[in-house]
Amino acid sequence: MPPALRHATATVLAPLAAVGAAHIVPAATWLPVVRRRLPRLAGLGDPAHVALTFDDGPDPESTPRFLDALDALGVRATFFVLGDGVVRHPAVVRETFRRGHELAVHGWSHDRPWRPAPADDVRSLLRAAGAVLEATGRRPRWYRPPYGILTGGRWAAARTAGLRPVLWSVWGRDWTARATPASVRTAVTAGLHGGETVLLHDTDRMSAPGSWRATLEALPGMVDDCRTAGLSIGPLAEHAVRGV
Structure with missing residues (x-):
């Protein structure tokens, strides 16, 4: 390739590579890295507290x-x-709020970001946050992207929508057909420490049919395990999420 053409090609491809990296790299950071490098994003907070979170609702049957x-x-x-x-x-959302729970945004729909779409990201998050505000009268604070895939575009969109991204540090693996109350409880509480944010699901909308029943039956044991360990349990609003 002639030097002039090589230079021109590099000039065109470099910005495209940067865009691709900005889209992909944040999604590649997963729990071990997030916990260590980005404790705020992993939801690590008050060491005497455990944050309990549920994804994918509302569901009029299970929620x-x-x-x-x-x-x-x-x-x-x-x-x-x-x-x-x-x-x-x-x-269902109004009743969740009426009973004292915190409502946060999981996106407009449970889609995967196959390609960068920053304008769509902004529109969908603003729309979702607006729906929560209309239903509850309170502006949501938190955003957790579907599948935990926080791309550069979704991060920027969350900031535009006034939402704070947060993932999780412990999960119940409660979305599979093999999940049982015992497996969910063990996944959450084995080695559980204060300051964790726990991910569970209150619906099977994106999970194996009926999987939410294992989570529901596991709840009393999980709460008891936390309290026996001297840990309080509640929403992210009470978790004092730390870090940068």
């Missing part, structure tokens, strides 16, 4: 059962809801 169970346990949580579900089931 109310979680609300009843949490009431019985005297626990409040953060629910990361999908905007398209909020507009279909606003009464």
Whole structure:
């Protein structure tokens, strides 16, 4: 390739590579790296507290059962809801808020970011945050992207929408057909330390059919394990998320 053409090609490809890296690299940071390098993003907070979070709702069949169970346990949580579900089931969202839980944004729909789409990212997050605000009268604070894939575009969109990105540091692996109450409880509490943010699901919308039942049955044991360890449990708003 002639030097002039090589230079011109490099000039064109360099910005494209930068755009691709900005889109892909944040998504490649996963739990071990996030916990160590970005504790705020992993949701590490008050060492005497555990943040309890649920993704993918609202679900008119399963979410109310979680609300009843949490009431019985005297626990409040953060629910990361999908905007398209909020507009279909606003009464479930209002009831979740009425019972003292925190509503956060999980996106408009549970899609994967196959290619950079910064304008679409902004529009969808603004729309989802607006749906939560309309249903509850309170502006949401947190954003957790579907699949935990936080691209550069979604990070920027969250900032534009006034949302703070947060992932999780412990999960129940409760989305599979093989999940049982015992497996969910063990996944969450084995080696659990204060300051963790726990990811669970209050619906099977994006999970194996009926998988939410294992999570629901595991809740009392998980809460008991936390309290036995001297840890309080509640929403992200009470978690004092630390780090940069």
